[in-house]
Amino acid sequence: MAPGGGGVFKEGVDLSYPNKSVNYDISIIKTDKSSSSTKSNKISHDKHGMSSSLNGVHELLQCPSCKNSMYPPIHQCPNGHTLCVNCKNRAHNTCPTCHFDLGDIRCLALEKVAESLELPCRFQSLGCHDIFPYYSKLKHEQSCRFRPYNCPYAGSECTLTGDIPALVTHLKDDHKVDMHDGCTFNHRYVKSNPHEVENATWMLTVFNCYGRQFCLHFEAFQIGMAPVYMAFLRFMGEDSEARKYSYTLEVGGYGRKLTWQGVPRSIRDSHKKVRDSQDGLVIPRGLALFFSGGDGSELKLRVTGRIWRELSM
Numbered sequence: 001m002a003p004g005g006g007g008v009f010k011e012g013v014d015l016s017y018p019n020k021s022v023n024y025d026i027s028i029i030k031t032d033k034s035s036s037s038t039k040s041n042k043i044s045h046d047k048h049g050m051s052s053s054l055n056g057v058h059e060l061l062q063c064p065s066c067k068n069s070m071y072p073p074i075h076q077c078p079n080g081h082t083l084c085v086n087c088k089n090r091a092h093n094t095c096p097t098c099h100f101d102l103g104d105i106r107c108l109a110l111e112k113v114a115e116s117l118e119l120p121c122r123f124q125s126l127g128c129h130d131i132f133p134y135y136s137k138l139k140h141e142q143s144c145r146f147r148p149y150n151c152p153y154a155g156s157e158c159t160l161t162g163d164i165p166a167l168v169t170h171l172k173d174d175h176k177v178d179m180h181d182g183c184t185f186n187h188r189y190v191k192s193n194p195h196e197v198e199n200a201t202w203m204l205t206v207f208n209c210y211g212r213q214f215c216l217h218f219e220a221f222q223i224g225m226a227p228v229y230m231a232f233l234r235f236m237g238e239d240s241e242a243r244k245y246s247y248t249l250e251v252g253g254y255g256r257k258l259t260w261q262g263v264p265r266s267i268r269d270s271h272k273k274v275r276d277s278q279d280g281l282v283i284p285r286g287l288a289l290f291f292s293g294g295d296g297s298e299l300k301l302r303v304t305g306r307i308w309r310e311l312s313m
């Protein structure tokens, strides 16, 4: 499928990323105590010899074998060729560069040099302006709030990632998802042959409410042997913001109804994770068919709901 507009990032949230295309702005700390009180002296890429030698340092920290950034323990062969711990474990005691026996030699000098580096978060272009010591950068990036979100669409292997506006456009254009404005909803889910329920039966609707977007998932699956329908809401944003909202879902008919009140889950939590935790309105199939009326050959469920912002937060 075609990716959406600008700001969409095709790379997955693969945390063992290679650094190939990333152009780091390298600065150094702890090197010059006599210089001004600033914690980091940012050095731009220019014709200064200093800058190019820092680029050289960064190249040194790239594993010659797999090109990933190296983190301690950094190893080297008796001839001085460095390699990362993953490559060392794969190398069967033979240096990938010169094919000598590797032995078990740490490259402490390079580990120390790495310690002195500060690098910007790799999501700088997405709005994160933090600078990190080499060794804590990776950890930060795993939870950086500017890291791209995964596409919230379920039921396909969509690997697209991006920021929220890009994902909204993508859902609309590429997944043809229904978009609704407003914080209340009244939806009818109709399906013939409800007894042929497969795990792949699902639906997604997006609501614009308080200027934010909420994903209403509706789907059929099995809990153990029991076929159920489930509806739940996910928030297109961080968990800390998701918790500022609440929602209700209601389904019923013939004088009976089921009501669910919950807190939307951030799309940082995968669709499957939320579904498997049953954090939503779960309707046993028998009851769903009762609500549908008729002879049980067609599912006709009316799900109503409301989203509101909690005032106390």
Ligand SMILES: [Zn+2]
Residues within 6 Å of the ligand: 063, 064, 065, 066, 067, 068, 083, 084, 085, 086, 087, 088
């Ligand atoms: Zn390597």
Ligand SMILES: [Zn+2]
Residues within 6 Å of the ligand: 077, 078, 079, 080, 081, 095, 096, 097, 098, 099, 100
């Ligand atoms: Zn070697």
Ligand SMILES: [Zn+2]
Residues within 6 Å of the ligand: 121, 122, 123, 124, 128, 129, 130, 140, 141, 144, 145, 146
């Ligand atoms: Zn960051």
Ligand SMILES: [Zn+2]
Residues within 6 Å of the ligand: 151, 152, 153, 158, 159, 160, 170, 174, 175
């Ligand atoms: Zn998608």
